[in-house]
Amino acid sequence: MDANLVISDLNSSKDSLLSDCTGYQRLIGRLIYLLATRPDIAFAVHCLSQFMHAPRQSHLNLALRILRYLKLSPGKGISFTKSECFNLTAYVDADWGKCLSSRRSVTGYCLFLGKSLISWKSKKQNTVSRSSAESEYRAMATVSCEVYT
Incomplete structure (x- = not known):
């Protein structure tokens, strides 16, 4: 998925609703199941799963x-490599106001034990942040809770 692509459910004359959405729902469900071993598609699947109730042709094309x-x-x-280092490293980022319909920010993080990826997540924040600094702070708080639990 392109980094600057914005997926929305806005009505467009060229983009029609799918007549039967069960095929789209099954496809997205299978992609969600695949996320256990393929974190590289996590954000794209997260974006497309928001339109399970009324998918459009453009959503199917992206899937x-x-x-x-x-x-x-x-x-x-995912590959687990043997390493002498057992440092826990966390990377976190927030995209302020990414969701155009709710204006909520999106938090994304990944945790590494040594060189191996052990946890990752991309999720909309619970509240609307008033600044990018506030959304980054909320993202850091989220990953801190993940590390210490």
């Missing part, structure tokens, strides 16, 4: 694009 990516990159799953 099929994820499938093409997966077909062309079969060996890009």
